[in-house]
Amino acid sequence: MTNQALGALGEDIAADFLRQSGFVILDRNWRAHRVELDIVARDGRTLVFCEVKTRRSISHGLPVEAITALKREHLRTAAGAWLGSHKLRTNGIRFDAIGIVYSTDGLHTISHIRGVEV
Numbered sequence: 001m002t003n004q005a006l007g008a009l010g011e012d013i014a015a016d017f018l019r020q021s022g023f024v025i026l027d028r029n030w031r032a033h034r035v036e037l038d039i040v041a042r043d044g045r046t047l048v049f050c051e052v053k054t055r056r057s058i059s060h061g062l063p064v065e066a067i068t069a070l071k072r073e074h075l076r077t078a079a080g081a082w083l084g085s086h087k088l089r090t091n092g093i094r095f096d097a098i099g100i101v102y103s104t105d106g107l108h109t110i111s112h113i114r115g116v117e118v
Contacts, residue, residue, distance in 0.1 A: 006102060010054025011038055014098040017110050023048065032081035035074040039098075040082060045091040049079045051116075054100040063099030064113060072118040079118075 001009075015025055018041055026047075027040035039050040051071070053063035075095060083093075095118045101109040 006054050006056065007052075010100045010102060011052045013054075013100055013102075013108055013110070014050065014052040015039055017098070017112070018050070021112075026086075027082070030078070030082055032078055032085075035078035035081070037075070037078045037082055042090075043094070045089075047083075047088065047090040047093045048096050049075060049082070049093065050096045050098055051075055052098045052100065054102055056102055058101060062111070063101065064097045064111060064116075067097055067116070072116075075118050 011028065015028060018039065019025060023041040023043050025039060025041050027037065030037045030040060037049055038052040039048075041048045041050060051067055053066045055063045055066075079093065079095070094114065095116050097111075097113045097116045099111040099113075103109070
């Protein structure tokens with residue numbers, strides 16, 4: 001499996017996890033110029049921008065540790081563009097990180113960190 005395919009599979013797993021947790025998925029893989037939002041969802045009346053990182057193992061660190069300062073800057077930029085193109089009423093916004101350690105046996109490890117600083 002390519003890294004790109006693994007990433008897409010991880011985003012599918014994350015979207016299913018969020019739905020099961022009561023989130024409503026509004027958008028996936030939304031692009032503006034050179035930045036992308038993996039998942040945009042609602043958690044109640046809060047708008048949530050989710051960055052998803054998927055790895056095959058933790059030999060090089062936890063998946064969420066791969067969210068660099070540059071990536072956080074891109075998330076801010078993309079979120080601003082998304083908000084500018086969608087007129088929604090919310091009680092606020094939040095940035096979440098979802099880390100997935102993928103397992104071929106289907107027993108994935110999912111870490112959902114709410115309210116990460118970007």
